[in-house]
Amino acid sequence: MTYSAEQTSVEARLLDLIDRGYKFLHPCDADGNVVTVVGIRAHGCVIDVIRLDAEDDAVATRLPGDEQDVLAPRKLLWRCRGSAHDVLDELLALADDYGADRAKPIPGCWVPGEHGRAKWLAASS
Numbered sequence: 001m002t003y004s005a006e007q008t009s010v011e012a013r014l015l016d017l018i019d020r021g022y023k024f025l026h027p028c029d030a031d032g033n034v035v036t037v038v039g040i041r042a043h044g045c046v047i048d049v050i051r052l053d054a055e056d057d058a059v060a061t062r063l064p065g066d067e068q069d070v071l072a073p074r075k076l077l078w079r080c081r082g083s084a085h086d087v088l089d090e091l092l093a094l095a096d097d098y099g100a101d102r103a104k105p106i107p108g109c110w111v112p113g114e115h116g117r118a119k120w121l122a123a124s125s
Contacts, residue, residue, distance in 0.1 A: 010055070013088035017041075017050070023110070040070060040110070043096065046077060050091055058087040062094065066122065 018024070022039040029035050037052040042065065049070050050060040062078040063070060080090040108122040 010084050010088060013085075013092060014039075016092055017088070022048075022050070038071070042108075042110070048091065048094075050087065052084050054084075056083045058082065058084040060087050060091040 014024075017039055020041065021043065022041045025038045025040070026034045027036055027038065039050040039052075041048045045065045047063045047065055047067060047070055048060070049063065050058065051071075052058045059079070059081045061073065061076055061080075063073045064075055064077060067073045067075060078094065080087050111119050111121045113119055
């Protein structure tokens with residue numbers, strides 16, 4: 001199989017995200033086909049999410065750490081939409097502390113669910 005330079009570049013960027021602590025989910029349809037690829041990283045007081053639906057359809061967001069639904073958030077601190085290549089570049093260039101003054105750290109953990117889904121479970125004090 002031959003890969004284009006852009007495909008290799010996208011793959012390298014995904015590996016960079018893994019190195020930064022992103023965890024990836026691969027939701028599947030009823031036939032077992034991957035529908036999308038979702039990467040999530042909770043750090044400090046924010047949660048970063050990237051969703052890759054196709055090579056030309058990707059969206060990345062930064063949310064406050066207390067956001068209840070990371071796939072349909074009510075509040076965004078940052079958002080970028082476009083090709084996988086462009087969105088990955090923007091996400092990798094985003095400072096880790098962006099939005100740190102807008103939210104307080106929320107303790108909790110990711111709990112695995114069915115069909116490759118996960119949910120953020122905020123810890124209570």
